[in-house]
Amino acid sequence: MPRILTIESLEPHYRCTCSNGVHRWYADEQESSGGGDTAPSPTEILLSAMGSCAINTLRMYAARKEWPLEKIRIRLSLETIKSESGTSYRIHEEVELTGPLDQEQKDRLRSLLPKCPVTRVVTGQVELFY
DSSP: OOOOOEEEEOSSTTOEEEEOSSOEEEEOOOGGGTSOOOSOOHHHHHHHHHHHHHHHHHHHHHHHHTOOOOEEEEEEEEEEEEETTEEEEEEEEEEEEESSOOHHHHHHHHHTGGGSHHHHHHHSOOOOOO
16 A cells, blocks of 8 residues: 655644655755755655656666676756747656667666556546645
8 A cells, every 4th residue: 555645734834744654764855945054955856756766677677688788877857938929838858778788778767668567647537636
């Protein structure tokens, strides 16, 4: 069963503590947004969830196939696009695969990125219940 997350505000300003009942971590805003920059921003936490899920998805697949994948590095950034019709977002993902993989294996691993469970939540239709 999925763990329930609890997020609580802290002082000063925008610092928060996050817990799943087992682990505790923090979030804060950058100084340019009025925060103290004492922890990753919520956006950085979202991107790290996407990246770590993608890495685990690729590692599991490569292990099942017994492919010589040694290391994965993913760089993620969020671009905000403002237009007359509103605001949209674009996530840029740069993937580096290390190990003696052939091009077909690398292409197959990259094709799995949209199938990562967290990416599917972010790109899919989500309902929030308040």
